[in-house]
Amino acid sequence: MVNLKTFSTKFFVLVGCVVKYGCIAHCTLEFIGDFVVCVGPSMEPTIESQNIILTEHITPRLRRIKKGDIVIAKSPNNPRQLICKRVVGLPGDRVRWGMIKSDVVPRGYVWLEGDNNSNSTDSRDYGPVPQGLIRGRALCKVWPPQDMRVFSNSLNDPSGR
Template structure:
C-alpha cells in the first residue's frame, strides 16, 4: 500500500508539472483555434483550425495585414477572427466619402468576406487589449495547410 501511494503521488506530481507547462505554453506562446463562420472566406472557411501565437500580442507588434483572434467588442464571450486593416493613426475609408482615423491603442479589423462580416465597420475601432493572438498558419484540413 505504501508503495502504491508513493507511486501515485509521484505520478500526480508529474501530471501537475506537465499541466503547468502546457498552460504556460498555450497562454503565452501559442495555441490552436477553431474558426467558424463565413467572415474570412475564402482565406479561412468555417471549421478550419489555425495555429496562433501570443508573443506578437504580448509585445504589441501587431501590424497591418495580420490575421488576429480577438474578443468580440460587443460580446466578450465570443472570439472573432479578422484581418488588421489599419493601425493607430491611420485613416480608414468607411463609406463613399467618409473616413475615420484609428485612435491610439486601437486597430481596425475587417473580415475578408466584406459582404458577410460583422467587423469594425459595425462596431468601430477595436482596442489592442482585446486581441488575443495572431494567426500563423492553417493546419486543418490537411489538404489546405498554408502559412497566413
C-alpha cells in the same frame, strides 16, 4: 504496510507529474500559442468555417501587430466570443469605409475587417478595437490538410497566399 507506502509514493509521484505537465501545457497554450477553430464566413476565402489555424500569442503581447496580420480577438460586442479578422488599420491611420465615411484609428486601438466584406461584422459595425482584446496572431491554416498554408500579412492579397 510496505505495499501501502509504495502505492502512496507512486501515486504522489504520478499526481506530481500530471500537475507539472498540466502547468506546462497551460502556460504554453496561454502565453505561447494555440489552435483555434474558426467559425463563420467573415474571413472567406482565406479561412473557411471549421478551418483550424495555429496562432501565436507573443506578437500581440509585445504590441507588434502589423497591417495585414490576421488576428484572433475577443469580440467588442460579446467578450465571451472570439473573432478572426484582418488588421487593416493601426493607431493614427485613416481608414475609409463605405462610400464617404472615414475614421482615424485612435492610439491603443486597431481597425479589424473580415476578408468577406459583404458578410462580416467588424470595425465597420463596432468601430476600432482595443489592442488589449487581441489574443493571438494567425500563423497558418493546419486543417484541412489539403488547404494547409502559412499566412502572409499582405493586404493586397486577401487569400493570404
